[in-house]
Amino acid sequence: MIDFSLTAEQFALQKKAREFAQQYMIPYAHYYDKTGEFPLPIIRKCWESGLMNLGIPKEYGGAGLGIIDMCLVVEEMAAGCAGMTTSIYANSLGAEPILVAGTSEQKEKYLRPLTKELKFISFATSEPGMGSDVAGIQTHARKEGNHYVLNGSKFWITNAPYADTFTIFASLDPSQRHKALCAFIVDADSSGLKTGRPVEKMGHRASATSSVMLKDVNVPEENLLGSEGQGFLIAMSTFAMTRPAIAAFSTGLARAAMEFAREYVNKREAFGEKLRKFEVTQFKLAEMYMKIEASRMLYLKAAWEADTIGDSTVAASVAKAFATDAAMWVASEAVQLHGGYGYIDQYPLEKLFRDAKLYQIYEGTSEIQRLILGRHVLDGYDPAMEKIPRWGSMTPPDF
Numbered sequence: 001m002i003d004f005s006l007t008a009e010q011f012a013l014q015k016k017a018r019e020f021a022q023q024y025m026i027p028y029a030h031y032y033d034k035t036g037e038f039p040l041p042i043i044r045k046c047w048e049s050g051l052m053n054l055g056i057p058k059e060y061g062g063a064g065l066g067i068i069d070m071c072l073v074v075e076e077m078a079a080g081c082a083g084m085t086t087s088i089y090a091n092s093l094g095a096e097p098i099l100v101a102g103t104s105e106q107k108e109k110y111l112r113p114l115t116k117e118l119k120f121i122s123f124a125t126s127e128p129g130m131g132s133d134v135a136g137i138q139t140h141a142r143k144e145g146n147h148y149v150l151n152g153s154k155f156w157i158t159n160a161p162y163a164d165t166f167t168i169f170a171s172l173d174p175s176q177r178h179k180a181l182c183a184f185i186v187d188a189d190s191s192g193l194k195t196g197r198p199v200e201k202m203g204h205r206a207s208a209t210s211s212v213m214l215k216d217v218n219v220p221e222e223n224l225l226g227s228e229g230q231g232f233l234i235a236m237s238t239f240a241m242t243r244p245a246i247a248a249f250s251t252g253l254a255r256a257a258m259e260f261a262r263e264y265v266n267k268r269e270a271f272g273e274k275l276r277k278f279e280v281t282q283f284k285l286a287e288m289y290m291k292i293e294a295s296r297m298l299y300l301k302a303a304w305e306a307d308t309i310g311d312s313t314v315a316a317s318v319a320k321a322f323a324t325d326a327a328m329w330v331a332s333e334a335v336q337l338h339g340g341y342g343y344i345d346q347y348p349l350e351k352l353f354r355d356a357k358l359y360q361i362y363e364g365t366s367e368i369q370r371l372i373l374g375r376h377v378l379d380g381y382d383p384a385m386e387k388i389p390r391w392g393s394m395t396p397p398d399f
C-alpha cells in the first residue's frame with residue numbers, strides 16, 4: 001500500500017520547524033543577508049529547540065530521527081532562510097560520515113558532544129582545485145607510526161571558521177584516485193590546522209564558507225573512519241543520505257517564493273486589474289505549484305529509500321537535480337511576477353533568487369547528478385521490457 005500521510009509525530013515536528021522559521025528566521029533573514037554575519041543566536045536557538053543534529057542516534061544522546069523527518073524540518077527552515085538553514089544543516093553533513101562508517105567509540109566521542117552543547121562539525125572534501133571530482137582529492141595523508149600526517153588545503157567548507165571538528169577526506173596517494181582515499185575525524189584545534197576568512201558570497205550569506213589549511217596535521221589512527229581506501233565510498237554514501245535534504249531545501253525555498261508571489265499578485269494592479277486576473281499569472285503560479293509538489297514527492301521518495309533501504313543514490317540524484325532546477329525556475333518567475341520590486345531588496349525575492357543558485361552547485365552539481373543518472377540508465381537500470389518487441393511490422397493481429 002502507498003501512504004502519503006505523515007505520522008502525528010512528523011506533523012508535530014513540521015509544525016515546530018515552521019513556527020521556528022516564522023518566529024526566529026524570517027524576521028532576521030534580511031539582516032544576516034545584508035551583513036553576512038554568522039547567525040549564531042539563531043543557530044543557538046535552533047539547537048536549544050531540539051531542531052538541530054536530528055539524525056544522531058538515541059544511544060548517543062540524539063533524537064534518532066530519520067531522513068524523512070530531517071527533510072520535513074529542512075523544507076520548513078529553508079522557507080525561512082536558506083543561508084541560516086545551510087549553517088544549521090552543515091552539522092548533519094559533517095556528522096554523516098561518522099554515522100556511515102564510525103565505530104561506537106568514534107560515535108560516542110564525536111557525536112554525543114553535539115547533543116550536549118552547541119558545537120559545529122564540518123564536512124570537507126572540496127579543494128581549491130577540485131569539487132566535483134572527489135576521487136581527485138590532492139590533500140595528502142601519510143601514515144607515521146600510530147598517526148597520520150595530513151597536508152593540503154580544503155575550500156568552500158561550510159561553518160569552517162566555527163567548527164570544533166571536521167570530517168576531512170585525504171589521499172594516501174593521489175595518483176591512485178578513489179582507491180587511496182581515506183576519511184578522518186580531525187579536531188579543529190589540531191596543531192597545523194588553520195581556517196581562512198569567510199568568503200563573500202552571492203547568496204546563503206548567513207552561512208560562513210572558508211578554506212581549511214592543513215600543514216603537518218597529526219591525526220591519531222583511531223580517527224580514521226572505516227579503513228584505508230574507503231574514503232570514496234564513505235563520501236558517496238554520505239551524499240546518498242544528505243542529497244534528499246538538498247531537494248527539501250529547494251522545495252522550501254521554492255514554496256516561499258511562490259507564497260510571496262501569490263501575496264503580491266493579489267495586491268498589485270496593472271492596466272486596472274489585479275495581477276491575479278491575468279491568465280499568464282495563473283499559469284506561472286500553476287507551474288510553480290506543480291514543480292513544488294513534484295519536488296516534495298521526489299525528496300520524500302529519496303528520503304524514504306535512505307531510511308528503509310539505506311541507499312538512495314539514484315533517487316537522491318533525481319530529487320536533487322529536479323528540485324534544485326525547480327527552485328531556480330520558481331525563484332526567477334517569482335522575481336518576474338514582482339516586476340521591478342522583484343529586483344530590489346525591499347522584497348525578499350532577489351535574496352531567494354540568489355540563494356536558489358547554490359542548490360544547483362553544492363553537494364554535487366546539477367551536471368554531476370545527471371552524470372550519475374545517465375550512467376544508471378545505461379548500466380544500472382533494469383529495463384521493464386526484458387526483450388523489446390519488434391517494431392514496424394505491418395501485419396495486422398490475427399487474434
Ligand SMILES: Cc1cc2nc3c(=O)[nH]c(=O)nc-3n(C[C@H](O)[C@H](O)[C@H](O)COP(=O)(O)OP(=O)(O)OC[C@H]3O[C@@H](n4cnc5c(N)ncnc54)[C@H](O)[C@@H]3O)c2cc1C
Pocket residue numbers: 090122123124125126129130131132133155156157158159201204209358361362363364365366367368371
Ligand atoms: C557556498 C558553498 C558551500 C560549500 N560547502 C561545502 C562543504 O561544506 N564541504 C565541501 O566539501 N564542499 C563544499 N562546497 C563545494 C561544492 O561542493 C563544490 O563547489 C561543488 O561540488 C562543485 O565543485 P567545483 O566548484 O570545484 O566545480 P567543478 O567541479 O570545477 O565544476 C565546474 C563546472 O563543471 C561541471 N562539471 C564538472 N565535471 C563535469 C563532468 N564530468 N561532466 C559535466 N560537467 C562537469 C560542473 O557541473 C560545474 O558546472 C561548497 C560550495 C559552496 C559554493
